Amino acid sequence: xxxxxxxxxxxxxxxxxxxxxxxxxxxxxxxxxxxxxxxxxxxxxxxxxxxxxxxxxxxxxxxxxxxxxxxxxxxxxxxxxxxxxxxxxxxxxxxxxxxxxxxxxxxxxxxxxxxxxxxxxxxxxxxxxxxxxxxxxxxxxxxxxxxxxxxxxxxxxxxxxxxxxxxxxxxxxxxxxxxxxxxxxxxxxxxxxxxxxxxxxxxxxxxxxxxxxxxxxxxxxxxxxxxxxxxxxxxxxxxxxxxxxxxxxxxxxxxxxxxxxxxxxxxxxxxxxxxxxxxxxxxxxxxxxxxxxxxxxxxxxxxxxxxxxxxxxxxxxxxxxxxxxxxxxxxxxxxxxxxxxxxxxxxxxxxxxxxxxxxxxxxxx
Amino acid sequence: xxxxxxxxxxxxxxxxxxxxxxxxxxxxxxxxxxxxxxxxxxxxxxxxxxxxxxxxxxxxxxxxxxxxxxxxxxxxxxxxxxxxxxxxxxxxxxxxxxxxxxxxxxxxxxxxxxxxxxxxxxxxxxxxxxxxxxxxxxxxxxxxxxxxxxxxxxxxxxxxxxxxxxxxxxxxxxxxxxxxxxxxxxxxxxxxxxxxxxxxxxxxxxxxxxxxxxxxxxxxxxxxxxxxxxxxxxxxxxxxxxxxxxxxxxxxxxxxxxxxxxxxxxxxxxxxxxxxxxxxxxxxxxxxxxxxxxxxxxxxxxxxxxxxxxxxxxxxxxxxxxxxxxxxxxxxxxxxxxxxxxxxxxxxxxxxxxxxxxxxxxxxxxxxxxxxxxxxxxxxxxxxxxxxxxxxxxxxxxxxxxxxxxxxxxxxxxxxxxxxxxxxxxxxxxxxxxxxxxxxxxxxxxxxxxxxxxxxxxxxxxxxxxxxxxxxxxxxxxxxxxxxxxxxxxxxxxxxxxxxxxxxxxxxxxxxxxxxxxxxxxxxxxxxxxxxxxxxxxxxxxxxxxxxxxxxxxxxxxxxxxxxxxxxxxxxxxxxxx
Numbered sequence: 001x002x003x004x005x006x007x008x009x010x011x012x013x014x015x016x017x018x019x020x021x022x023x024x025x026x027x028x029x030x031x032x033x034x035x036x037x038x039x040x041x042x043x044x045x046x047x048x049x050x051x052x053x054x055x056x057x058x059x060x061x062x063x064x065x066x067x068x069x070x071x072x073x074x075x076x077x078x079x080x081x082x083x084x085x086x087x088x089x090x091x092x093x094x095x096x097x098x099x100x101x102x103x104x105x106x107x108x109x110x111x112x113x114x115x116x117x118x119x120x121x122x123x124x125x126x127x128x129x130x131x132x133x134x135x136x137x138x139x140x141x142x143x144x145x146x147x148x149x150x151x152x153x154x155x156x157x158x159x160x161x162x163x164x165x166x167x168x169x170x171x172x173x174x175x176x177x178x179x180x181x182x183x184x185x186x187x188x189x190x191x192x193x194x195x196x197x198x199x200x201x202x203x204x205x206x207x208x209x210x211x212x213x214x215x216x217x218x219x220x221x222x223x224x225x226x227x228x229x230x231x232x233x234x235x236x237x238x239x240x241x242x243x244x245x246x247x248x249x250x251x252x253x254x255x256x257x258x259x260x261x262x263x264x265x266x267x268x269x270x271x272x273x274x275x276x277x278x279x280x281x282x283x284x285x286x287x288x289x290x291x292x293x294x295x296x297x298x299x300x301x302x303x304x305x306x307x308x309x310x311x312x313x314x315x316x317x318x319x320x321x322x323x324x325x326x327x328x329x330x331x332x333x334x335x336x337x338x339x340x341x342x343x344x345x346x347x348x349x350x351x352x353x354x355x356x357x358x359x360x361x362x363x364x365x
Numbered sequence: 366x367x368x369x370x371x372x373x374x375x376x377x378x379x380x381x382x383x384x385x386x387x388x389x390x391x392x393x394x395x396x397x398x399x400x401x402x403x404x405x406x407x408x409x410x411x412x413x414x415x416x417x418x419x420x421x422x423x424x425x426x427x428x429x430x431x432x433x434x435x436x437x438x439x440x441x442x443x444x445x446x447x448x449x450x451x452x453x454x455x456x457x458x459x460x461x462x463x464x465x466x467x468x469x470x471x472x473x474x475x476x477x478x479x480x481x482x483x484x485x486x487x488x489x490x491x492x493x494x495x496x497x498x499x500x501x502x503x504x505x506x507x508x509x510x511x512x513x514x515x516x517x518x519x520x521x522x523x524x525x526x527x528x529x530x531x532x533x534x535x536x537x538x539x540x541x542x543x544x545x546x547x548x549x550x551x552x553x554x555x556x557x558x559x560x561x562x563x564x565x566x567x568x569x570x571x572x573x574x575x576x577x578x579x580x581x582x583x584x585x586x587x588x589x590x591x592x593x594x595x596x597x598x599x600x601x602x603x604x605x606x607x608x609x610x611x612x613x614x615x616x617x618x619x620x621x622x623x624x625x626x627x628x629x630x631x632x633x634x635x636x637x638x639x640x641x642x643x644x645x646x647x648x649x650x651x652x653x654x655x656x657x658x659x660x661x662x663x664x665x666x667x668x669x670x671x672x673x674x675x676x677x678x679x680x681x682x683x684x685x686x687x688x689x690x691x692x693x694x695x696x697x698x699x700x701x702x703x704x705x706x707x708x709x710x711x712x713x714x715x716x717x718x719x720x721x722x723x724x725x726x727x728x729x730x731x732x733x734x735x736x737x738x739x740x741x742x743x744x745x746x747x748x749x750x751x752x753x754x755x756x757x758x759x760x761x762x763x764x765x766x767x768x769x770x771x772x773x774x775x776x777x778x779x780x781x782x783x784x785x786x787x788x789x790x791x792x793x794x795x796x797x798x799x800x801x802x803x804x805x806x807x808x809x810x811x812x813x814x815x816x817x818x819x820x821x822x823x824x825x826x827x828x829x830x831x832x833x834x835x836x837x838x839x840x841x842x843x844x845x846x847x848x849x850x851x852x853x854x855x856x857x858x859x860x861x862x863x864x865x866x867x868x869x870x871x872x873x874x875x876x877x878x879x880x881x882x883x884x885x886x887x888x889x890x891x892x893x894x895x896x897x898x899x900x901x902x903x904x905x906x907x908x909x910x911x912x913x914x915x916x917x918x919x920x921x922x923x924x925x926x927x928x929x930x931x932x933x934x935x936x937x938x939x940x941x942x943x
Contacts (some may be wrong), residue, residue, distance in 0.1 A: 058846055086847040091846040097839035101861035110857075111847035162847060 009036040010165040018065030030221035037196040041209035044219035059084035090159035091168040098143040105139040111162035167197040243287035265331035266308040272357040290338040292359035310353040382508040406799030411794030419637035434639035449619035453600035455814035459540035464547035472555035472683040485693035490545040495605030500700025505529040530614035541696040550592030554585040594654040602787030604883035707913035726914035743896040752818030754816035758825035761778040780826035808890025834867040
């Protein structure tokens with residue numbers, strides 16, 4: 001499965017996609033383009049519309065607005081929807097949906113049989129795929145005899161062996177225990193690096209999305225909040241929701257006044273911030289990650305302009321780092337700061353808090 | 366793909382080209398439509414036909430309410446209606462008295478020999494009521510009955526102490542084969558009551574018996590009532606036992622009156638008019654039952670995690686065991702002993718001598734062409750009915766569950782409707798709708814198979830719907846996303862995965878169908894006689910020996926099938942409440 005197959009990987013476009021159940025907008029005006037061979041995650045809290053979106057792509061749900069296009073052909077629209085069996089996609093379900101009445105090999109061969117592939121080829125493909133997912137030895141077992149992780153691999157093998165135009169995954173790891181989940185994230189990414197299927201992956205776990213995806217689409221209340229590469233999503237969140245959902249953050253509310261940006265009881269020079277995305281005046285909100293703030297005993301002369309005096313109000317030692325909460329002098333703002341285990345401060349200490357303007361992301365107020 | 370039908374897109378003519386491929390007509394839809402049509406044909410036609418004929422004059426076919434006047438204008442018909450209701454009430458009360466203590470003993474106490482009692486109750490459950498009634502004729506016939514003879518021999522009395530041909534004994538004998546329903550409902554509910562409920566009362570100072578009457582039984586009252594209503598309905602519609610006991614006793618019972626309208630001169634229209642209120646009664650009671658059970662307030666409250674500890678009864682456990690044994694003896698042990706005596710006797714009234722012992726009855730049964738054919742009919746028709754009912758029920762449940770057609774509730778209604786149609790009424794409806802041309806099925810095997818299928822469709826539907834609900838829809842979606850159609854998903858995944866419960870469902874249709882009498886009596890022809898009808902004829906002729914042999918044959922076959930069912934599907938598949 002090398003060059004000649006990569007041509008089959010499809011481009012998927014969602015355009016103004018909406019789905020309304022009993023006047024509830026499960027998915028609201030969703031648009032995105034997924035490049036051939038790209039791995040996209042739909043990430044969001046439960047009820048954000050990510051599974052509905054996936055099921056519309058699969059053809060199980062007909063949209064009430066907008067279209068889904070695969071390689072230029074409309075496959076879903078309010079006027080009609082190509083049934084799932086005609087889409088040449090495949091899907092991995094939350095429950096795995098491994099058929100218990102068939103052996104591992106029969107499960108994997110099912111899609112190939114439907115495609116009238118001759119037996120010798122089928123057997124060769126099934127064998128090769130089972131080896132790829134490290135299940136070669138279990139081909140004749142029944143699903144009931146497999147562990148959760150092995151069933152998961154069967155589901156992966158069954159979905160990939162047909163070389164789908166689009167591979168869909170619906171929270172595939174949510175039924176596994178924590179260690180296995182960790183392992184399978186990397187496994188899923190590894191398999192994508194082998195086969196390069198166009199992939200849409202639904203999850204509520206940001207760690208999974210970060211490990212597996214080329215780009216992550218963060219959804220909330222049926223709408224797309226932001227779609228970006230994992231790194232960009234973390235360092236440059238564009239909305240409050242994304243900033244709060246991906247990792248921990250501090251939201252700093254301020255107001256641009258001339259050359260200064262005024263916060264609660266302290267201000268910073270406007271010039272030190274990257275100008276991109278920064279309004280000329282008015283209210284502004286920054287997302288500041290806890291490890292992008294540093295704590296010092298004293299202010300050093302060179303960076304006094306990007307620091308502020310603060311008092312330490314809470315602390316917790318978490319082994320890998322210290323979790324401090326500080327308040328700038330005279331302010332009620334509580335800032336979470338992560339510090340190295342060696343940086344030990346006591347509650348009530350007066351400290352010098354230093355910001356890194358490069359790592360402060362302005363978000364939509 | 367090119368020949369597939371493309372439905373026009375309304376108001377989107379411009380887009381037709383683009384979306385035409387999307388709005389294809391799924392070929393499988395045709396199957397859903399056919400299944401719905403079959404249901405409509407099987408369930409609605411007989412009912413509508415019945416209603417129409419009840420409003421038609423016998424000769425002219427003109428509209429009239431005369432049939433209702435002749436049906437309800439007679440004092441004897443009104444008396445029969447009253448008797449039927451009284452009969453059903455008595456049977457219900459007696460059944461509850463039998464069932465509730467045993468259910469409590471089995472479910473919540475340390476009574477010994479529970480599995481024996483359960484097995485014997487299952488025995489009562491699978492005994493056709495009319496067979497039990499015949500056993501009781503042998504036991505409690507006014508002079509010749511074994512119980513009466515024993516009584517007279519012991520006391521020297523001139524008369525027996527029990528007369529089968531009396532209203533009370535009729536009710537008692539009916540109750541002996543109806544109480545398992547209440548038992549199943551009650552013990553099922555008792556199994557779910559958390560012991561913590563009882564312990565809460567104990568810790569506040571309530572004694573064991575106070576707790577039983579003030580906490581445990583009130584908690585399961587809705588279940589008891591639910592079972593009682595089933596018994597009541599079953600009894601109102603019962604035909605076999607009254608035909609065997611009430612007819613010679615000259616007790617007027619509604620189902621018998623209906624049947625008599627089919628003797629010469631046949632007055633099917635009056636029978637129809639007389640039968641319609643039976644449906645109304647059933648419907649009303651079912652509605653009440655739903656309302657009672659639907660509240661689910663009591664038992665569900667306990668939620669999960671409630672453990673169940675058995676109440677230690679001390680010496681009293683022997684008392685409750687004694688009572689249980691007494692009831693199952695009356696229901697199973699004594700009648701089968703009497704039947705066994707008859708089956709192996711030249712004449713059942715003669716004593717226990719070697720000279721009277723014979724296997725001729727079984728031999729006659731198996732050697733005589735007509736008898737053999739009758740047995741084969743019963744089993745093949747029932748097997749076919751099981752298949753038809755399961756197939757229809759599965760398709761209907763699938764369509765409803767997956768919301769494939771608008772009006773899914775209507776399909777559910779159609780499948781469940783036979784529940785409120787007494788067997789005898791269904792028989793008349795089938796006769797009226799399908800016996801005559803244009804369908805002209807009279808005297809064919811098909812009409813019996815369809816009749817049985819329709820009669821037991823609700824059992825099949827409830828079970829199919831439950832097992833479909835237990836199946837994760839993703840199992841099927843996985844087939845479709847890999848390129849399989851719905852039909853392939855049904856054939857390759859749903860049916861294989863539900864194999865066991867479908868087989869169980871089939872058995873739950875097959876077993877009652879082998880002994881079904883009230884529907885069959887109107888639908889059998891000269892060439893399609895079945896066991897139940899043959900038994901009724903034998904009883905009318907007084908050929909109790911052959912009848913008893915036939916009864917044992919049926920019983921043996923049933924036990925064999927139930928055992929296979931246990932083996933394949935797991936214990937308790939019959940005594941489960943569904």
